[in-house]
Amino acid sequence: MSTTATPSCSLSGYAASPTRYDECKSPDGQIRPHWQSIADYFQSLSPQGIQERAETIEQLVHENGTTFNVDSDEGRSIRPWRLSSIPLVIDPGSWARLEAGLAQRTVLLEAVLDDLLGNQQLIKEKIIPPEVLWANPFFQRAYHNLPTASGKRLHVTATDIVRANDGTWWVTGDRTRAPSGLGYLLENRILTSRVFPQLIRQCNTRRLAGFFDSLRSHMRSLAPRMRDNPRVALLTPGGDNYRDFEDAYLARYLGFTLVEGRDLAVRGGELNLKTLGGLLPIEVLWRHVSDRKCDPLELDPTSDEGPTGLLHAIREDNVAVVNSIGSVMAQTPALLPFLPAASRFLFGQSLSLPNVATYWCGGKTECDFVLSNLETLVIRPAFAVSGTPPQIPSAMSDEAKARLIAEVKEKPHEYVAQQKLDHSTTPVWSGDKLIPWHVALRCFQLQTHSGVEVLPGALARLSPLEDELERSTTSGNLTMDCWVSSQQSVDLEITLLKPSDATVRLKRSGDELPSRVAEHLFWLGRYAERAESITRLLRATVVRISGENELRDLPEIPRLLAALAAVGQIEPGYVVDGMVGSLPKIESMLPESVIDKNQPRGLQSTIESIVSNARAVRDRISIDAYRIIQRIGRDSEDKTPHDDDNMGRLIEQLNCLITDLLAFAGIANESTTRTHGWRFLQLGRRIERADQTAELLDATLVQPIERETALSEAVLDALDSLMTYRQRYLNLVRPEATIDLLVTDETNPRSLRFQLQQIGELITQLPTDAKLVGLGADEKLASGLLHTLRMADPIRLSEVNGSGTRFRLQKLLNKLIEGLPDLSDAIAARYLIHTGTTRALTGVGPSELS
Known part of the structure; x- marks a missing residue:
């Protein structure tokens, strides 16, 4: 009597791209050691088994209402979040180098931002061209010398990175105002761990809860007064903003109060939450609103996303705002080419995590180089990181390319160019097989009183087309949970629950309803x-x-x-x-x-x-x-x-x-x-x-x-x-x-x-x-x-x-x-x-x- 073996979904049969660095397989076709547990697990599954897990993840996404808002030619639409059923795994050694580079970069961006909004020594020493600051339409004089929360301007930051063919990590951009994606990253981990509870332990995956515990503790520590139990509020733009789901998700998970601008009022130099029972003081404001929209009195008079008089409350040291208003300046793409020199000037160090080659067209030499090498470059706005998508000359018609050249020549300081990088690939379940898709990561850092803590993982975005990854995190690509494996046992006791000996004041809530x-x-x-x-x-x-x-x-x-x-x-x-x-x-x-x-x-x-x-x-x-x-x-x-x-x-x-x-x-x-x-x-x-x-x-x-x-x-x-x-x-x-x-x-x-x-x-x-x-x-x-x-x-x-x-x-x-x-x-x-x-x-x- 013969038996037929159930077909398996083996990674050994996965055909990695021969022209790209593959996260799962080495160039000789061998599975990388830190992927072995995943390979063994999928070896035991049939294609139907992995398809069932993919469908379970999709069902959980729908049940949780995980969505994001997408801007298109037809207007803004709401789409379900897309999560791959296969994680991305990074080995401990590679992550350690990346972690050190991200921490170094966070400290540098803090120092550069503090200088640009303070003494401006980098401009005086011609390390950074003055036009990068003064020609930036997002700069406001009100940002200059604005008091900071506990002496830091940047608390939560993000860094976009890709891995090139030689396995080197390269930075493509920074997010320092109010980086998005942290809530989606957390949702990805929660859903993936529910579907693969044993596998995530077998891979000795580092947990995320410790980072979020540090985040919550750090926010509370920034309170200028009531530090025992301060009210921490998350300021969201509201409406159909792309942060709609994520802000509510983070506020619920961290126990923060979700507010919009019309929920807030500044009275006597103090920021308050307007409720049915009266005004309640807010000690810490984690803002996810654009800098210039935070205060209609001193910044954008047409905005209702922030409370009138917020800057006055900051100057009175009655509220800690995270990240500080003006932090948008540190994510300016035109700043990227000058960060290596700034690092050497400020710290005497070279960047261990390099930028992708970036050229600000405001310099004549750089502009001439860009116009002569358009086919190998990506053209971006010099001062904005979102809104206007990048332009890829190699994919443009001759007529469109001619228009782009004319625009760059007319206003060269408004453009930067970046070298096109080859993105690494990783296996994705598609249809009934594993195929390689290109991947890009967004990493997150928390700067606390004791240093920089890097989240052990990242928001991974994937696409079969490399050019798609040049766009924003809301471009509709597939996402993937990113696991950082550890050589040591992982602490399973980290939790966001309060310790059992914590003392709370008993009360009946209700009047604090906005x-x-x-x-x-x-x-x-x-x-x-x-x-x-x-x-x-x-x-x-x-x-x-x-x-x-x-x-x-x-x-x-x-x-x-x-x-x-x-x-x-x-x-x-x-x-x-x-x-x-x-x-x-x-x-x-x-x-x-x-x-x-x-x-x-x-x-x-x-x-x-x-x-x-x-x-x-x-x-x-x-x-x-x-x-x-x-x-x-x-x-x-x-x-x-x-x-x-x-x-x-x-x-x-x-x-x-x-x-x-x-x-x-x-x-x-x-x-x-x-x-x-x-x-x-x-x-x-x-x-x-x-x-x-x-x-x-x-x-x-x-x-x-x-x-x-x-x-x-x-x-x-x-x-x-x-x-x-x-x-x-x-x-x-x-x-x-x-x-x-x-x-x-x-x-x-x-x-x-x-x-x-x-x-x-x-x-x-x-x-x-x-x-x-x-x-x-x-x-x-x-x-x-x-x-x-x-x-x-x-x-x-x-x-x-x-x-x-x-x-x-x-x-x-x-x-x-x-x-x-x-x-x-x-x-x-x-x-x-x-x-x-x-x-x-x-x-x-x-x-x-x-």
Whole structure:
């Protein structure tokens, strides 16, 4: 009896590029020693096994909502993060040399930046041309001699490196303002270690937690005053900025407060967090906002990304800002050619980690060389590291190359050229085999009081095309977890958890909620409830039209369509008798409406708003809740038209959406402490549920129809109250009982009265102004609406007048429909209003700062 061996995914069969240095294999085709554990592991796997692990990583990326924003010709889009299933491994000896070079470079950049923004000895001694500073549009005089946090300007830096064919590491650029990628690097490690928990230990891989522990401890140590337990805030640009995911991820992991510029206020020379309970001092600000956008008073008057007066607070030594404002100058590409000379001048040392050959075109000799050797160079902006992509003359047409030459000749000081390097390769799983892709690394350094700590790993970017790696980290390439192997045993005890003997002051939090966060939570609640209401109404309608009865035998359908039109899901023409004949059939229209984004209040637009608001406060909601919202967003992207001959798929889709929305509501209610954040989320839900219910009842029950039992059952079904009704009244469906259950019943979580009772209780628990006498406008409105419902008699509400209208019910519903938006506005006016952009008084226009 013969047996067939399972095919393995062996690295021995991996065909490395013969023209590039390969990280996995030596030139003679032998697997490098530090890759042997990986090779042994993959030897035991079948192609199906490695494919399953690749799919698991992709699934985890989706579940965690790991995304990044990409700029393209079509605008900014959000894409899932891409992570290779195979790690990159660096041997201890190679890493030790690289680590020493990175530490040396960090110290040099600190000294050069301190000189440029201080005594400027390097310019006086002609080590660095003065134009590199004075012609730089990102330089502001306000940066000069600005106080630093604990005497350092650079705390967190990054260095972009590649390995050439001879195995030498070369620096292609520095990131000193607010280097991106640290959060993605951490996510890569967490996901990879979950898929390969044993392998990462077998390789004796150095851990990352120690670096992040040092980072958190260092940030806390920078506090100028309350050092025992200082408030450290991470300042993010907000909106659709490319740092959206990463900033929230880092803030949650490190336990920092995520803030935007409008969350902050400078009072009396101190930086504060604006919260519902008042101002709270911020000791350390880790900024991920551009230097010139940090303070609209002294820098860019058009910016709202930073608080007005931040530079004043820095000069008063009341806040430590990391990295210091002005640190953007150290990452200037035009500075690269002069760093070796600066190192010799300042320290008497040569750089052990060399720059890739870089030429600043502001020098005539250098410019002439660049123009004569364009085919071997990459052309970049001299002062910016992002925004404008590099130009690769060897890949350009003659016409484009001629335009580039003319631009360089016209403004030579605005360009630098770098020698094109051959990037090393590493194995990547693609399809059903291992193939070599080119790799570039971004390494991270932390400068503390005791020296420079280099993160043992890097953010590895990969591409089958070398030119793609010349672009930014958000260019959409595949990424890879980078493992640094160690010859010694790795400490497994490093953790970001506080030591067991740490003393904390017990408290109940809540008042420290920023009003911006409260606003997003409020609207997250509203949109989540709106989506559920629309989905339930759609399901109740679709279930009925997909049954065995003809539409003419379903008297409730016109009223259900009227309700869908009232909530903005379908065109109002479907409830106008004269227009129905000219519109598509209901059977085809309803399925199409589910995927229609053109209705601003429809289901698709509502789901987009859910995802958008959740993304803005992802550091404030649980990971499980955010995963549910991500799934809702992904499922809604299925734009496959539904077949009106088979409504089963549509009904199942609506069922799944309702289940997910209920799961989110359950987590938000059962796993969230009763802070003001929870209250605003619940306020949004209750106001929206009341509004949607009132609109539905107004469209369905105000004007009685001949066969009202079917309509009442449909309304009860859409409001998730049919089971409750039947438990009370069995199959005896009457208008007065239906109205009682949905309008005046204080025990039904779906009734109007229940919503107003909850709204009133939530409002009374929000912070109030001690100087306020009597009720606030929001409290008065809520009390008035609740009083109307308490006084309502369901029997009288069900009565029909001579014109065939339940006029009392109509009057009550109209009062709610008009009053609920006023209540929402009153809550916003009291708690959620933010100040607008502050303009500078200097007269400096925005064009001078761009």
